[in-house]
Amino acid sequence: MRERVLTTLHGFFLLLVAVLILFPFYWMIASSLKPEALIFRLPPAWLFRPDLAGYGKAVTENGIVPALVNSVVVTAGSVALGLIVGAPAAYALARYNFRGRAQIQFWYVTNWMLIPVVVLLPFYLLAADIGLINSPLALILIYQTFVVPLVVWLLVDQFAAVPVALEEAALLDGLSRFRVFTRIALPLTLPGIAVAAILAGIFAWNDLLYAFILTPSTGARTAPVVMMGFLGGYIIPWQTVMSCAVMICAPVVVGGIAIHKYIARGLTLGAVK
Amino acid sequence: MKSERKEPLGKRLEPWFFISPSLLLLLAVGLYPTIFVLYYSFQNWTMGMGPPVFAGLDNYVNALTSPEFLGSLQTAGLFLLITLPIELVLGMAIALALDQTRNRVLRRLVQVLLVVPIATTPSVVGMLVQLMFNTQLGIVNYFGRGFGLSQIDWLGSASAAFGMISATQIWEWTPFVALVLSASLATVPGEIEEVLTLDTESFWARFRYIKLPYMRPGIVASLVFQTIFTIKTFDMIYSIEKGGPGNATETVSLNIERVAFRGFDVGLASAESVLTLVVTILLAQAVVSFLYPARKGGEA
Amino acid sequence: MAEIVIDGVAKHFDSVEVLKHIDITIADGEFMVLLGPSGCGKTTLLRMIAGLETPSSGRILIGGTDVTALPPARRGVGMVFQNYALYPHMTVRENIALGLKVRGLSRAEIERRIEFAANLVQIREYLGRRPRALSGGQRQRVALARVIAREPAVSLMDEPLSNIDAQLRTIMRAELLRIHRAVGMTTIYVTHDQEEAMGLGDRITVMNFGHIEQIGTPDEVYGHPANAFVARFIGSPRMNLVRVEHHPGAAMVETPFLRAPVPDGVAASPKVLIGFRSEDARPGAAGEGETEVRGQVDVVEHLGAQIELHFRTEDGQEVVVRRPRGENQWREGERIVLAIPPRGVHFFDAGTGAALTVPVS
Numbered sequence: 001m002r003e004r005v006l007t008t009l010h011g012f013f014l015l016l017v018a019v020l021i022l023f024p025f026y027w028m029i030a031s032s033l034k035p036e037a038l039i040f041r042l043p044p045a046w047l048f049r050p051d052l053a054g055y056g057k058a059v060t061e062n063g064i065v066p067a068l069v070n071s072v073v074v075t076a077g078s079v080a081l082g083l084i085v086g087a088p089a090a091y092a093l094a095r096y097n098f099r100g101r102a103q104i105q106f107w108y109v110t111n112w113m114l115i116p117v118v119v120l121l122p123f124y125l126l127a128a129d130i131g132l133i134n135s136p137l138a139l140i141l142i143y144q145t146f147v148v149p150l151v152v153w154l155l156v157d158q159f160a161a162v163p164v165a166l167e168e169a170a171l172l173d174g175l176s177r178f179r180v181f182t183r184i185a186l187p188l189t190l191p192g193i194a195v196a197a198i199l200a201g202i203f204a205w206n207d208l209l210y211a212f213i214l215t216p217s218t219g220a221r222t223a224p225v226v227m228m229g230f231l232g233g234y235i236i237p238w239q240t241v242m243s244c245a246v247m248i249c250a251p252v253v254v255g256g257i258a259i260h261k262y263i264a265r266g267l268t269l270g271a272v273k
Numbered sequence: 274m275k276s277e278r279k280e281p282l283g284k285r286l287e288p289w290f291f292i293s294p295s296l297l298l299l300l301a302v303g304l305y306p307t308i309f310v311l312y313y314s315f316q317n318w319t320m321g322m323g324p325p326v327f328a329g330l331d332n333y334v335n336a337l338t339s340p341e342f343l344g345s346l347q348t349a350g351l352f353l354l355i356t357l358p359i360e361l362v363l364g365m366a367i368a369l370a371l372d373q374t375r376n377r378v379l380r381r382l383v384q385v386l387l388v389v390p391i392a393t394t395p396s397v398v399g400m401l402v403q404l405m406f407n408t409q410l411g412i413v414n415y416f417g418r419g420f421g422l423s424q425i426d427w428l429g430s431a432s433a434a435f436g437m438i439s440a441t442q443i444w445e446w447t448p449f450v451a452l453v454l455s456a457s458l459a460t461v462p463g464e465i466e467e468v469l470t471l472d473t474e475s476f477w478a479r480f481r482y483i484k485l486p487y488m489r490p491g492i493v494a495s496l497v498f499q500t501i502f503t504i505k506t507f508d509m510i511y512s513i514e515k516g517g518p519g520n521a522t523e524t525v526s527l528n529i530e531r532v533a534f535r536g537f538d539v540g541l542a543s544a545e546s547v548l549t550l551v552v553t554i555l556l557a558q559a560v561v562s563f564l565y566p567a568r569k570g571g572e573a
Numbered sequence: 574m575a576e577i578v579i580d581g582v583a584k585h586f587d588s589v590e591v592l593k594h595i596d597i598t599i600a601d602g603e604f605m606v607l608l609g610p611s612g613c614g615k616t617t618l619l620r621m622i623a624g625l626e627t628p629s630s631g632r633i634l635i636g637g638t639d640v641t642a643l644p645p646a647r648r649g650v651g652m653v654f655q656n657y658a659l660y661p662h663m664t665v666r667e668n669i670a671l672g673l674k675v676r677g678l679s680r681a682e683i684e685r686r687i688e689f690a691a692n693l694v695q696i697r698e699y700l701g702r703r704p705r706a707l708s709g710g711q712r713q714r715v716a717l718a719r720v721i722a723r724e725p726a727v728s729l730m731d732e733p734l735s736n737i738d739a740q741l742r743t744i745m746r747a748e749l750l751r752i753h754r755a756v757g758m759t760t761i762y763v764t765h766d767q768e769e770a771m772g773l774g775d776r777i778t779v780m781n782f783g784h785i786e787q788i789g790t791p792d793e794v795y796g797h798p799a800n801a802f803v804a805r806f807i808g809s810p811r812m813n814l815v816r817v818e819h820h821p822g823a824a825m826v827e828t829p830f831l832r833a834p835v836p837d838g839v840a841a842s843p844k845v846l847i848g849f850r851s852e853d854a855r856p857g858a859a860g861e862g863e864t865e866v867r868g869q870v871d872v873v874e875h876l877g878a879q880i881e882l883h884f885r886t887e888d889g890q891e892v893v894v895r896r897p898r899g900e901n902q903w904r905e906g907e908r909i910v911l912a913i914p915p916r917g918v919h920f921f922d923a924g925t926g927a928a929l930t931v932p933v934s
Contacts (some may be wrong), residue, residue: 015379018382021386040407092289102295123302144303145299261388268453268494471646473672560745
């Protein structure tokens with residue numbers, strides 16, 4: 001009897017959690033489909049005819065498409081660079097025992113904990129010096145401060161799980177260490193690499209602060225920066241803003257769900273199994 | 274007695290061949306700017322106004338006597354002190370409920386949904402908060418009226434705005450704590466819990482003697498990382514009111530951004546950055562040493 | 574006081590039937606072993622007695638009380654788990670004390686019981702250590718002490734010796750018996766190791782595929798197996814079973830490789846298994862009333878004091894016997910004749926496996 005009551009309580013609590021998480025998303029999507037007149041109507045219009053004008057305006061008048069393209073370029077570039085430099089590092093940390101190994105691991109953690117605003121100012125000054133302002137490359141470079149630690153820490157375990165015997169067999173067959181890495185270790189860890197890429201991609205895609213400062217001019221802005229542009233006006237076109245919001249967060253929500261099992265591990269850099 | 278044969282140099286350099294690209298990159302984008310900040314913190318320089326001039330400790334003195342900077346530190350501290358315990362308690366409750374529930378469908382659903390607030394773009398969350406917390410026309414006050422609460426001027430009143438960003442932060446990050454603690458609870462071997470069920474029916478005893486000790490590493494990890502995530506928080510607060518109304522929600526990250534990119538005072542912003550770094554490091558160490566008390570001797 | 578009655582207990586998980594209508598009565602203070610191959614349901618039965626699983630039907634009574642619906646903590650049972658299940662974050666002392674503490678015992682009483690249990694299983698010097706600083710055998714002792722200190726009416730053990738090495742296992746077996754004698758708890762012990770079962774049990778319940786094959790003392794299940802399964806499962810080397818056909822009603826089973834007088838009372842079954850244990854057979858022709866088996870030596874294996882002979886009957890059935898070293902120079906390919914006296918011969922129905930006779934003892 002007592003158990004029955006407890007089980008029901010757990011159920012209600014979890015249901016409440018689910019509703020609290022989902023309601024804002026419902027509200028966002030509903031608002032993106034409501035004509036401006038309905039958005040602030042109270043009691044809320046639960047049933048209404050969906051109106052796609054917000055998406056239309058976001059695309060035609062507010063340049064969300066080029067901004068999304070910029071976001072894709074920056075995100076893909078950051079993830080690619082992060083994987084190119086991070087995967088070999090993870091491999092070395094998984095396979096070699098060498099002096100300074102612990103310090104190097106700690107160094108990656110330090111970067112993950114870096115407060116963005118602290119490096120932003122000097123990086124901005126440096127980027128301005130070498131003409132990188134408004135270039136996607138500036139963002140791709142500064143995003144490495146969080147992409148590389150994520151990639152390295154997620155992949156160390158992946159590489160460690162590849163049977164050593166398999167690699168030794170390849171070494172005996174005459175492959176170099178580097179070939180062993182590219183031909184044996186990498187293919188076997190592809191699923192883990194995909195997880196690391198998605199997780200790092202989510203953070204790169206979501207960034208507002210760096211992008212706001214480093215890509216200020218219209219053509220170079222990423223999607224969150226463009227969305228923030230609506231705040232400047234006297235009247236905020238909420239339907240259009242929410243349409244942009246839906247388009248911006250849809251890919252990261254889908255990506256997050258795809259890798260939901262690894263989020264806790266990824267964000268704590270492997271401290272939690 | 275050291276007659277070990279040393280490994281050939283080529284072999285010893287092998288790991289560095291794999292590691293150095295990432296190290297050099299991080300030195301360039303992480304360490305180099307940090308050193309630059311240190312340098313500028315001793316210079317008097319406003320962007321676009323002539324060359325930097327050595328200023329000694331002036332910037333530090335200015336920072337430490339600036340009510341705005343000290344206020345932003347206080348705001349950040351309060352933000353942390355309010356959100357962190359609530360996130361921990363709620364996250365633990367969710368993790369325990371997930372662990373206890375027999376409803377597999379609900380468990381799967383919540384486990385997946387927990388990821389969503391973490392993954393969602395913080396600036397999108399900020400925009401959504403503005404819409405939902407609108408004083409006259411927002412859905413939050415509408416529901417509040419339903420419960421007999423008075424109209425709250427979320428975006429206009431300093432304390433309400435602070436409550437609003439705290440609630441938003443809790444919404445975004447409680448799932449992270451829940452996921453971490455959930456993972457810790459999954460490490461409790463079934464037999465260990467069964468031993469105690471042979472002795473007592475009390476949920477409290479099982480929580481106190483088994484679940485809590487197993488959650489301990491997860492609690493430490495989530496506190497440490499959540500402290501860092503909270504101090505890093507920028508996008509969400511900025512996209513709601515840029516630290517306003519007034520400077521009610523201006524945490525130290527927002528304050529530095531404002532000094533640097535809206536006030537162009539590179540020297541002061543740099544000194545503030547250095548001080549923030551120091552405070553963060555001290556804070557992280559305090560958290561760690563508080564939660565990992567020095568091990569008593571004699572234990573294997 | 575703590576007699577255990579298992580009354581028509583059955584268990585199914587979804588549609589899989591794990592246990593079918595089990596009836597066992599275990600006397601107060603008895604050491605009962607549940608023996609069977611993995612997956613036979615013995616652990617499930619033990620966990621149902623503990624209250625960790627709920628029977629799908631049937632009742633469980635402990636000391637005359639129906640405990641079927643009681644939570645584990647109110648059944649007065651202690652349990653030793655296969656992996657010890659010691660709390661890793663507590664010292665040995667805390668491990669033993671916790672169960673007593675949550676039951677609200679006084680500090681002095683807890684101390685007294687820890688003292689008693691620790692002395693009995695000889696772990697006094699480890700009381701301050703954590704489980705990970707102990708060897709497998711020591712952890713096993715701690716798990717035992719934890720149960721003893723609880724002073725439960727019933728102690729349940731789930732393969733407690735399966736994770737320690739063979740040498741230590743023999744020592745721990747003797748220890749278990751000594752402790753059982755000293756404390757006198759009703760004990761139910763699950764194992765898949767027939768040697769362990771024979772050594773420990775006052776009685777053994779042999780289980781297979783969720784039902785009981787036989788309940789009896791070690792001597793009964795060894796000497797008078799109720800069916801071919803028990804005959805094969807108990808004893809090492811296994812009992813030889815030779816499949817033959819005979820004319821129901823004839824006085825002798827006669828095949829080119831086996832001659833056996835049919836004892837009175839063997840039911841008319843055209844297909845039978847004739848069983849005998851290695852130690853009951855001797856090389857040489859059968860005398861009056863004895864059974865004779867013939868074959869050709871296949872493999873000769875030296876075991877030290879003994880030699881294991883594998884041979885095949887004419888129709889290819891394998892028979893294994895052990896003979897003392899130096900008795901004869903056995904060679905592969907050699908013909909062999911074995912004689913078995915009547916008390917060593919068992920008849921089983923080849924279809925159902927049921928014993929057809931009770932051999933003369």
